[in-house]
Amino acid sequence: xxxxxxxxxxxxxxxxxxxxxxxxxxxxxxxxxxxxxxxxxxxxxxxxxxxxxxxxxxxxxxxxxxxxxxxxxxxxxxxxxxxxxxxxxxxxxxxxxxxxxxxxxxxxxxxxxxxxxxxxxxxxxxxxxxxxxxxxxxxxxxxxxxxxxxxxxxxxxxxxxxxxxxxxxxxxxxxxxxxxxxxxxxxxxxxxxxxxxxxxxxxxxxxxxxxxxxxxxxxxxxxxxxxxxxxxxxxxxxxxxxxxxxxxxxxxxxxxxxxxxxxxxxxxxxxxxxxxxxxxxxxxxxxxxxxxxxxxxxxxxxxxxxxxxxxxxxxxxxxxxxxxxxxxxxxxxxxxxxxxxxxxxxxxxxxxxxxxxxxxxxxxxxxxxxxxxxxxxxxxxxxxxxxxxxxxxxxxxxxxxxxxxxxxxxxxxxxxxxxxxxxxxxxxxxxxxxxxxxxxxxxxxxxxxxxxxxxxxxxxxxxxxxxxxxxxxxxxxxxxxxxxxxxxxxxx
Amino acid sequence: xxxxxxxxxxxxxxxxxxxxxxxxxxxxxxxxxxxxxxxxxxxxxxxxxxxxxxxxxxxxxxxxxxxxxxxxxxxxxxxxxxxxxxxxxxxxxxxxxxxxxxxxxxxxxxxxxxxxxxxxxxxxxxxxxxxxxxxxxxxxxxxxxxxxxxxxxxxxxxxxxxxxxxxxxxxxxxxxxxxxxxxxxxxxxxxxxxxxxxxxxxxxxxxxxxxxxxxxxxxxxxxxxxxxxxxxxxxxxxxxxxxxxxxxxxxxxxxxxxxxxxxxxxxxxxxxxxxxxxxxxxxxxxxxxxxxxxxxxxxxxxxxxxxxxxxxxxxxxxxxxxxxxxxxxxxxxxxxxxxxxxxxxxxxxxxxxxxxxxxxxxxxxxxxxxxxxxxxxxxxxxxxxxxxxxxxxxxxxxxxxxxxxxxxxxxxxxxxxxxxxxxxxxxxxxxxxxxxxxxxxxxxxxxxxxxxxxxxxxxxxxxxxxxxxxxxxxxxxxxxxxxxxxxxxxxx
Numbered sequence: 001x002x003x004x005x006x007x008x009x010x011x012x013x014x015x016x017x018x019x020x021x022x023x024x025x026x027x028x029x030x031x032x033x034x035x036x037x038x039x040x041x042x043x044x045x046x047x048x049x050x051x052x053x054x055x056x057x058x059x060x061x062x063x064x065x066x067x068x069x070x071x072x073x074x075x076x077x078x079x080x081x082x083x084x085x086x087x088x089x090x091x092x093x094x095x096x097x098x099x100x101x102x103x104x105x106x107x108x109x110x111x112x113x114x115x116x117x118x119x120x121x122x123x124x125x126x127x128x129x130x131x132x133x134x135x136x137x138x139x140x141x142x143x144x145x146x147x148x149x150x151x152x153x154x155x156x157x158x159x160x161x162x163x164x165x166x167x168x169x170x171x172x173x174x175x176x177x178x179x180x181x182x183x184x185x186x187x188x189x190x191x192x193x194x195x196x197x198x199x200x201x202x203x204x205x206x207x208x209x210x211x212x213x214x215x216x217x218x219x220x221x222x223x224x225x226x227x228x229x230x231x232x233x234x235x236x237x238x239x240x241x242x243x244x245x246x247x248x249x250x251x252x253x254x255x256x257x258x259x260x261x262x263x264x265x266x267x268x269x270x271x272x273x274x275x276x277x278x279x280x281x282x283x284x285x286x287x288x289x290x291x292x293x294x295x296x297x298x299x300x301x302x303x304x305x306x307x308x309x310x311x312x313x314x315x316x317x318x319x320x321x322x323x324x325x326x327x328x329x330x331x332x333x334x335x336x337x338x339x340x341x342x343x344x345x346x347x348x349x350x351x352x353x354x355x356x357x358x359x360x361x362x363x364x365x366x367x368x369x370x371x372x373x374x375x376x377x378x379x380x381x382x383x384x385x386x387x388x389x390x391x392x393x394x395x396x397x398x399x400x401x402x403x404x405x406x407x408x409x410x411x412x413x414x415x416x417x418x419x420x421x422x423x424x425x426x427x428x429x430x431x432x433x434x435x436x437x438x439x440x441x442x443x444x445x446x447x448x449x450x451x452x453x454x455x456x457x458x459x460x461x462x463x464x465x466x467x468x469x470x471x472x473x474x475x476x477x478x479x480x481x482x483x484x485x486x487x488x489x490x491x492x
Numbered sequence: 493x494x495x496x497x498x499x500x501x502x503x504x505x506x507x508x509x510x511x512x513x514x515x516x517x518x519x520x521x522x523x524x525x526x527x528x529x530x531x532x533x534x535x536x537x538x539x540x541x542x543x544x545x546x547x548x549x550x551x552x553x554x555x556x557x558x559x560x561x562x563x564x565x566x567x568x569x570x571x572x573x574x575x576x577x578x579x580x581x582x583x584x585x586x587x588x589x590x591x592x593x594x595x596x597x598x599x600x601x602x603x604x605x606x607x608x609x610x611x612x613x614x615x616x617x618x619x620x621x622x623x624x625x626x627x628x629x630x631x632x633x634x635x636x637x638x639x640x641x642x643x644x645x646x647x648x649x650x651x652x653x654x655x656x657x658x659x660x661x662x663x664x665x666x667x668x669x670x671x672x673x674x675x676x677x678x679x680x681x682x683x684x685x686x687x688x689x690x691x692x693x694x695x696x697x698x699x700x701x702x703x704x705x706x707x708x709x710x711x712x713x714x715x716x717x718x719x720x721x722x723x724x725x726x727x728x729x730x731x732x733x734x735x736x737x738x739x740x741x742x743x744x745x746x747x748x749x750x751x752x753x754x755x756x757x758x759x760x761x762x763x764x765x766x767x768x769x770x771x772x773x774x775x776x777x778x779x780x781x782x783x784x785x786x787x788x789x790x791x792x793x794x795x796x797x798x799x800x801x802x803x804x805x806x807x808x809x810x811x812x813x814x815x816x817x818x819x820x821x822x823x824x825x826x827x828x829x830x831x832x833x834x835x836x837x838x839x840x841x842x843x844x845x846x847x848x849x850x851x852x853x854x855x856x857x858x859x860x861x862x863x864x865x866x867x868x869x870x871x872x873x874x875x876x877x878x879x880x881x882x883x884x885x886x887x888x889x890x891x892x893x894x895x896x897x898x899x900x901x902x903x904x905x906x907x908x909x910x911x912x913x914x915x916x917x918x919x920x921x922x923x924x925x926x927x928x929x930x931x932x933x934x935x936x937x938x939x940x941x942x943x944x945x946x947x948x949x950x951x952x953x954x955x956x957x958x959x960x961x962x963x964x965x966x967x968x969x970x971x972x973x974x975x976x977x978x979x980x981x982x983x984x
Binding site for chain 2: 033
């Protein structure tokens, strides 16, 4: 075997172990017995130690030195790029710190669930302090003098920086705020229908929606969990959903969203299975898939026409008169508390406040004890509404409990990318709305699979979007799309 | 830290990884997406490689040399005993062979499920040949000149040998065969009631039965699977069940059986969590728990009185007149095809034939292609009935697909141990039947927890039984129990 072949064989096993670790996370959120948390934390720490030791194994450094990149094809060079970045990054994190982060986040997730149920931030604060402290240590070790937050962000979005993100957010914010103000100023917004939606039917319908958007159940499954998420890559990609009897759009659109993530991983070329390029390119690119499935496709007038018909069939008359009224309901604009339920205009404002808060948490400008106050005050400023309870505020997201600092901005990055991809899809598929109105998403999802998903991490994240779109991504297509959609819908 | 403390810390992580590997097996049998098999095989191989490398790590050898056993308490010495045995055994198996076994059995399990559904042994034969070949290699490596089968058996039942098992089976067989002949000669056996039992109610009732026998759902769960099994130790012990609309006793008694396994692992003292002594002492001791729960307790006249009442409540009139008729039905004796559904007299005959067949498979006296014929011919000799299809014959058990050669005899060993334990429980709890008739198993399961389960692997398997019973186990108490039960039931 050549050095390259040896390196790839080693990385395949590492990736297989990483899939196992990911599935343990899935297990914990879906099927784990309630009192198994303490043991699970030990298990997570044990496998994280194994992964860390493999990722920093000096053998990997030796192989990286002895492989001649010029003798490799495009795929080989891409594998090397991913391995090298991972090796250099991980080698800066002490093994004990990596294990401790796995242990602490496994415990903190449990604390978060309980604190959220009990509406008691103080119950979660000690666990969050511990996680934050560990992530600060990790960020300082990796940043090596640069901005610590960048070190965390780079893990989810290779090549991105906090200052670059801040610049993009500044370009996006004024247009979003102005449009949201015009929409809210235009008067009455439709309310959710006053109806109770059977939760078992919601579960079944989620399955149908996942299938409608191309999710492959022979390589995946859907389960209920506190927080919707997607997990795994290759041949075993699982998604979760939750139900709300008063708001079926919660389960429907979060399922379509997670389907975007899941279909991306399922769509990566099989020839990359368990290799470094065999996963999605970044969280931002991932989010471009989940958001375009959810919004540009799932919340389009054409698709909501199909959706309205299906829901009438399943739930009977639920108090919405016709498909145009239905289109307004699923695109109602309101400064709500919950990020995952936010409309397309407010969603990015949720992200921007989390980005600023977590950047301050990592830098030390903000401490955990002051976080609820900082959250509430910023929310009232940006959304004009006071937070009524922690589960509608600082306790709504699982991310920080999971140690995911630097993850939130990738959501907005994904929205921006989705705007770019949508512009090109509309150009390439002139009859798209005709398909969507019949519930046929295949022309659009097939385009995404061919032009983006199949390539996995073959290219850098931003290049992945550039290659699919044919231009360097900017915020303008997203702003144009929102302007056109909402001025039409609200006759502004 | 002392060498001992370092060793135990290392072993705790190894055990945590072993729990993860076990849970992957659970996942594959219960929730894994159907087409994920190929990737799962890679994952199993990867974690098995990690486990093998830890179990054979020269550091373990160094620690074992530097620890002074005389300075340790009983628990410490027991931990050393388990670690040393595991280290010496595993060090003889090449890492690549261990990984290949994990990969091959992961694939073979899937082949087995499909071949069993299709009633086609030929579809399973190549996978079984591969698994058998690998296990033969392993047995030869570990046996180091002794009988290869002993090397496999010892992994499930430390200290046991094929010749010792054969001797015990010879002592047991004549009494069993004679009693079975007398029972079958006594005339008509009650049939299963001609009734269809709602499968969803069976699932719910399985949960109730598990609870009745002390299974702790805060540290476990029950799911449907092709084959009932128990998996995991410590704080996360899971069991599975299956339903048959025509035979509710299948789900009820296999659940009580798996509850015995699960409750044993859940009952091990928390102070042993994730340490070498923190699991059941052996498969034979395990089976003593599952079988005493299922048979001596669950099929007693007293408990079946309670069970009859509950089933009438849940399923309505299902065609059994009274509790005495019900007692006959759940203790009906018949030379049936399926081991897991066998009565207490025929069960051990199922084991004896599997023991002889697999001993021949490992020695090379029997090859896979000749296995169906050997199975069918032996079955007809022992049971007087011709096998009608592979799922009722050679394809009925998952064990060989999982590479579990040397496992079957531990079932009968467990029955023998259960006979001994039952004799002592009856002596210590004179009013036991009064409790059982009210569905209260706690006096008996509590006795087992205090006298046996809590100690985990503190003692060698046979010593574990001897310590609980106060005498060295023999086949006589089991034969006495069966004689008394069936001569009474059939008025012989």
